[in-house]
Amino acid sequence: MGRGLLGEAGSRIAALEARTAAIVTDGHVGPLYAEALAASLQQHGLRVSIITLPPGEATKSYASLERVCDAVLEAKVERGDLVVALGGGVMGDLAGFAAAVVRRGVRLVQVPTTLLSQVDSSVGGKTGINSLHGKNLVGAFHQPSLVLADTALLDTLPIREMRAGYAEVVKYGLIDDPDFFAWCEANWRGVFDGGPERDEAVAQSCRAKAAVVVKDEREDGDRALLNLGHTFGHALERITYYDSARLVHGEGVAIGMCQAFRFSVALGVCPPADAERVEAHLSEAGLPTRLAQVPGGCGTVDELLDAMAQDKKVKGGALTFILVRGIGQSFIARDVPVASVRAFLQDENSTSRP
Template sequence: MIRTVHVDLGERAYDVLIGPGLLDAAGARLRPLVRRDRVAVVSDQTVWGLHGARLTRALEAAGLAVHPVVLPSGEQTKSFAGLEALCDALLALELDRGDLIVAFGGGVIGDLAGFAAAIYKRGADFVQIPTTLLAQVDSSVGGKTAIDTPRGKNLVGAFHQPRLVLADLDVLATLPDREMRAGYAEVLKYGLLGDAAFFTWLEAHGRAVLAREPEALARAVERSVEMKAEIVIADEREAGRRALLNLGHTFAHALEAETGYGEALLHGEAVGLGSAMAFRYSAAAGLCDAQDAARAVEAVAAAGLPARLSDLGDRRFAADDLLRHMAQDKKAEGGRLTFILARRAGEAFVARDVDAGEMRDFLISEGAV
């Protein structure tokens, strides 16, 4: 069964389709969106090797010529150099603004291809076909596109909504277990920030989701996308409520910067750890009941995600270095630290004036030096 979540943004509205078999139906789904019988498909070496031939067959069956742009796999591709290489490849294809760009991959490809579409000849249409759980429940929906810089993650980007999102649950069968757990961190985030009943359901069914049991997986993805859509509709450009989607991310982005945006710490792993830290900080500050904080931390750990800095091995983090990255976070304003903190499991809020000294003490209590 195909489930549809509508992202109602007026003239920029689009559907997110969730279910099995969507890759094979991609040609029929994309055909109404194209003006010429050609599409540029941006992917990475891993995804293209696994699924490129299947997507190509589906698009060609609908009469579409496929022009693949295959980039190196990994977070390092989401950079100025990666953006330049992608834009040059798109220009070499002589795409018009009316041609369609397809982002076919995980969050790195979705963010990079979406940003390239936003700036290509001042704006081209694009479609998201996310191939990781993290991308399906989070980064493919909502129009946030960006690249990383040495000074921080996602600091250069644009809001650019896709025309359509196809979340094919079948492609998750080839996703490594570690990547599956990383994506599940974002699923947990939705329950923790705004849906206590969903969080309770995940406590009971998280293992089934991670095991890719069809019904549990479909429900987890659908509810996550519903929550993302509801928040994006209310606050498309993150002026207020949308910031809640960054639960755990201020901690996460600082940790990712310190580990070099690589395989040492995946984004979803950092989000899981950051969410646990946000709940522990909230409890320590008297904002959240200790029992709720313990539930959040246990849910992260039960998914096989790092829940404490010590779970990252012997690596030592300097509290001052982490604070420096936090001060560069997109949510920071006027030198004030902004975090998403919790009142309880299922209710988060934006704290816009977190004391840097108190945060430093907390980081040291967590194991930073």
């Protein structure tokens, strides 16, 4: 990770000793970087093809997976060759899943181009697509051979996408590092402005995630803590039909983290002041924190509960949440009573304000 790494991509990827690379990108990122990346790889002796898909969360679909898999096979990518995911989390998840299943597994390189993908989705080996039943419910664990996080690419990222990625940065402080959350409160403007604070935020986030993944690669235990805010957030994404115009992932996570804190307060396990502090910081950074801020609404309580019932952490039909005893004190709460969740969501709907 660092500034200017895309210019070194050819030599770094060539060091993996592959013969062929299929670059998977989207219509936003591809025109900016795909040809330069392909040329760099070709200069180092690789045969290259470029696969371009529409941008947006809706691309994480069965139809797109089929298209990518067929294109990778048509490019004659062998098991020792590479799929290169160039883009944000959507491209990383989709291309990574294709790499996991084509020929029962080819190698993967992640070149994340958004803050969210640099600090979260490109690290840890989770890949997948969405289903009508929920977010990321079809996928595989498939670790990349290399991740190149060029923080200079974030200079041209739209502010909304920067904010969305920043929600995942803040998450690492809220999980188990109150000092990092305090650092975020003091330094978030530098992260957005592209100063040294940005590189530090990316590095610290990756360190935090890697430390968890090394201990629990397949989310059998504490890796679930990385889903702080995601049970609520994924439900909101499903309710809004993965329409990026209404809600992007990081916005759902921001609302979800605030809900996790407020729910913890409602259950009597978290001080109200901590929930207020989290909401104040995310609001200051320009992120939504309330259900009423979802354009077009977020459905009924029953619809939200139905979406939560498809969460990947559900076991034996029982809801599992990541809750908190305070900032930096998250824990896994299993068998959370549906009645408690329903009462909380009803209160959220009645008291939520723009």
